[in-house]
Amino acid sequence: MTPSRRTAATPPILLARTLPTPILATPMLSTRTLAALTLTTLTLITSPPSHAQTHLIAVTAGGAVGVRADALPDPLYPTLGQPGLDVQHYDVRLTVPSPGTPDLRSDTTLTVRADRDLNDVRLDYSGPRVLNVTWNGQPVPYRHTTGQDTTPDKLIVQRALPAGRDARIRVTAAGPAGGVPDPTLNITLGWQSVPATPTQPGANFTFSEPDGTHSLIPCNDHPSDPATFTTTLTVPRGVTAVASGSRLADRAHLNGTHSVTFTLTNPVPTYALGIGVGTLDTAARPAVETAGQRVTLTDYFPTSVPDTIRAPYARTGDILITLSGWFGPYPFGTYGSVVVTPDLPALETATLSTMPVRSSRERVIVHEIAHQWFGNAVPLASWSDTWLNEGFATYAELLWTQAQGQDAAPLLRGWRDRLRPGTRPLTATTRAQMFDATAYARGALALHALRTQVGDDAFRTFLHTYTRTRAGQPTRPQDLLHLTRTVLGPQAADLLNTWITQPDLP
Numbered sequence: 001m002t003p004s005r006r007t008a009a010t011p012p013i014l015l016a017r018t019l020p021t022p023i024l025a026t027p028m029l030s031t032r033t034l035a036a037l038t039l040t041t042l043t044l045i046t047s048p049p050s051h052a053q054t055h056l057i058a059v060t061a062g063g064a065v066g067v068r069a070d071a072l073p074d075p076l077y078p079t080l081g082q083p084g085l086d087v088q089h090y091d092v093r094l095t096v097p098s099p100g101t102p103d104l105r106s107d108t109t110l111t112v113r114a115d116r117d118l119n120d121v122r123l124d125y126s127g128p129r130v131l132n133v134t135w136n137g138q139p140v141p142y143r144h145t146t147g148q149d150t151t152p153d154k155l156i157v158q159r160a161l162p163a164g165r166d167a168r169i170r171v172t173a174a175g176p177a178g179g180v181p182d183p184t185l186n187i188t189l190g191w192q193s194v195p196a197t198p199t200q201p202g203a204n205f206t207f208s209e210p211d212g213t214h215s216l217i218p219c220n221d222h223p224s225d226p227a228t229f230t231t232t233l234t235v236p237r238g239v240t241a242v243a244s245g246s247r248l249a250d251r252a253h254l255n256g257t258h259s260v261t262f263t264l265t266n267p268v269p270t271y272a273l274g275i276g277v278g279t280l281d282t283a284a285r286p287a288v289e290t291a292g293q294r295v296t297l298t299d300y301f302p303t304s305v306p307d308t309i310r311a312p313y314a315r316t317g318d319i320l321i322t323l324s325g326w327f328g329p330y331p332f333g334t335y336g337s338v339v340v341t342p343d344l345p346a347l348e349t350a351t352l353s354t355m356p357v358r359s360s361r362e363r364v365i366v367h368e369i370a371h372q373w374f375g376n377a378v379p380l381a382s383w384s385d386t387w388l389n390e391g392f393a394t395y396a397e398l399l400w401t402q403a404q405g406q407d408a409a410p411l412l413r414g415w416r417d418r419l420r421p422g423t424r425p426l427t428a429t430t431r432a433q434m435f436d437a438t439a440y441a442r443g444a445l446a447l448h449a450l451r452t453q454v455g456d457d458a459f460r461t462f463l464h465t466y467t468r469t470r471a472g473q474p475t476r477p478q479d480l481l482h483l484t485r486t487v488l489g490p491q492a493a494d495l496l497n498t499w500i501t502q503p504d505l506p
Helices: 307-327 362-373 387-403 409-419 437-454 456-469 477-488 490-501
Strands: 043-045 059-061 085-095 103-114 121-124 129-135 142-145 154-157 166-176 188-194 203-207 227-236 240-243 246-252 257-268 275-278 280-290 293-302 334-340 352-356
Touching (some): 203 352, 240 257, 307 456, 334 362, 362 387, 437 477, 437 490, 456 477
Parallel strands (some): 293 334
Antiparallel strands (some): 085 103, 121 154, 188 203, 227 257, 240 275, 246 257
């Protein structure tokens, strides 16, 4: 997400989910997006350190990182997700009969596997009223808890799943979609409804980081369980429907609706599912080649949005090429943005960033594209370590600034200035810290210190290795430190560890 978590010093324009960087003497505004780090190292992760002390995070080479290992329960969101449940694929079918309203019909099939014996399957869910649940095509008992007992907002499917076994769970539901409160902003996460105005028809979109997707569909709503998605949206004829992934089909129906299907074949966290529905202009741009891979580019704009708002998105291809040079091949086959009118932060929904009108700035676009590597392709193991997403995405702003031949010194000064009121070790201990200045600015400064010590060539190799080896692997700082030690040496790892664990700014 881009920087725009509100504090007393935050200006009225929201750019992204983090604190806004002050406007500098450069033509671009700072922002925060997700840059998905992809890394697959073989490590044995020791227990995380105490957040209150400065000491070395111990990392030893050895066994392969598990899909989630000790990720659940999450220290900040202990009720999210089910330990031992691995959702491999979501087939999401949504019918939006009246764009601009919260009314939905959903038909979601989850392909799940048990990593351990499960007495039942407990899906996060607070969405429309459940109509039916089946298990491998047969009706199955279920119970829906909504904050009334010790397992709030759970759809409990009452069937045991032995370790190593798969199942297909189908859930149909209908009614108005609700939402969940954002941890720091006065907004509701999940399915967003934008009522029609005299100048713009009604619209809907998803805005779910960190935990809003379960207000829309049943899911294992934690980033440590990334999955692939097939999303089919049925909307009235003449309404545009877009979602994360590549478009497969657009089928017209006799009842005046049409169904558009998208597929996302690389696993991403549930919060990264992007959906946009409305009367939108489609801007298809020339495809680009990044590391020998062809990436198609398409943006979507409400018809009322003027050309001045649309103009910065023309740089998307150039940004992708520049960031691919640093981060390695772009992890997906398509990219674009869907522009929305509410005053929300920008969000790095997978392959289809959700970009409010007021966040339509070049540096915000850079930030959100970077999150496609860091956060989407390389998911978090814990919400305590959002800096692994935000620090890399923020540092991408500096890489882009330098690629344009501009001086990066104002950015570096601005990051340090944001931390003058105080900082902390990079691992968050409260939800309020997840998207604070430390997650963005200190995370970016840590990467700059590492780059300064090892040089550009070694730093680029390090980033390429990280995104390649951690793709689809829930990642902790221990994994990053192990990679640093392996690729850059013990002195580099010690330097990075100091930035991660020291209470004061190094």
